[in-house]
Amino acid sequence: MADNSVAAALNPKKSVPIMKWVTPVIIGWLVPGGGHIYQGRMQRGLLLGISTIICFLIGLLMRGAFFEPQTGDILTTLIYTGGNVANKMVGIPYFLATWLGYNQADVAGHVHDYGTKFLAGAGLLNVLALVDTYEIATGQKD
Amino acid sequence: MPKIALTHLETAIVFALLISVVLGVVTKKTDRDRLQYGLYCFACFVGTIFGLGWLMKLGHG
Numbered sequence: 001m002a003d004n005s006v007a008a009a010l011n012p013k014k015s016v017p018i019m020k021w022v023t024p025v026i027i028g029w030l031v032p033g034g035g036h037i038y039q040g041r042m043q044r045g046l047l048l049g050i051s052t053i054i055c056f057l058i059g060l061l062m063r064g065a066f067f068e069p070q071t072g073d074i075l076t077t078l079i080y081t082g083g084n085v086a087n088k089m090v091g092i093p094y095f096l097a098t099w100l101g102y103n104q105a106d107v108a109g110h111v112h113d114y115g116t117k118f119l120a121g122a123g124l125l126n127v128l129a130l131v132d133t134y135e136i137a138t139g140q141k142d
Numbered sequence: 143m144p145k146i147a148l149t150h151l152e153t154a155i156v157f158a159l160l161i162s163v164v165l166g167v168v169t170k171k172t173d174r175d176r177l178q179y180g181l182y183c184f185a186c187f188v189g190t191i192f193g194l195g196w197l198m199k200l201g202h203g
Contacts, residue, residue, distance in 0.1 A: 044167050051163045058156065061146040114153045121157065125164045132168040142171060 021137035028133045030091040032056075032126045035133035048129040056093050056122035064115025065106040066098070083116075089123035089130075151191070158187030 028035020033049020036042075067083030070076055087094055106116070135141040148156065166180025 047163055047167050051160045055157075055160045058146070058148075061144060062148065062153075063145060110150065111147045114148070118157065121161070125160065128164055128168050 016138045021134050024133050024137050025130055028130050029089065029126065032091060032093070032122075033129060035130065036136070039133065039136050041136070044132075048125070048132075052090065052122050052125045052129065053093060055118050055125060056090050059115045059118030059120075059122060060097060060102065062111050062115030062118060063104050064112060064117070064119040065104045066094075066102075066119060067116075083120050086120040086123035086127075089126050090119075091126065094123070154191050155188065158184055158191070162187065 024035040024038045027038045031049070032052035033045040033047070036045030036048060038045075066087045067080050069084045070080035104112070104115075106112070132141065162180045162184035165183050166176045166178075170176045170179050
């Protein structure tokens, strides 16, 4: 632990200008895969974008519900508020769906339930893509 | 809007495929490694689906 602190102090990482990574990360959030395409990684951007959007569309077609933020005990807060954040991480497809009036109630049934998980899963896939975008922008990855 | 009703198995395999693509793309540095890791993840997911499926079937007798 102490050795690591000393090593970190002796070799401080170069700080990366915020604008270098904020723009691709915001583009990547709004348009799944867009951050990679903006950074010139067309193939990877398309793969990430298509995967995320297919996941989201399957969730809609299975009539999944969007999470509404709720507070209460820790598990309720984690699931519902976290799920709401995950839904929003898909970016424009989420906002477009809500703007066009998609408002599926949370009803019983395995198809609806899987649909809900696909909708939240699409957001989490986009979070992985955003982390990758950030690492590319800061030079930690090609 | 059309509606689809996938079975448990279809849902799990489609979800595994989409996750494997993303994990393959974001975790490795070369295209060859990405493809290999994506296929590896998919095989693990599918293996787990069938493994747990059989375990549950055998557990229920």
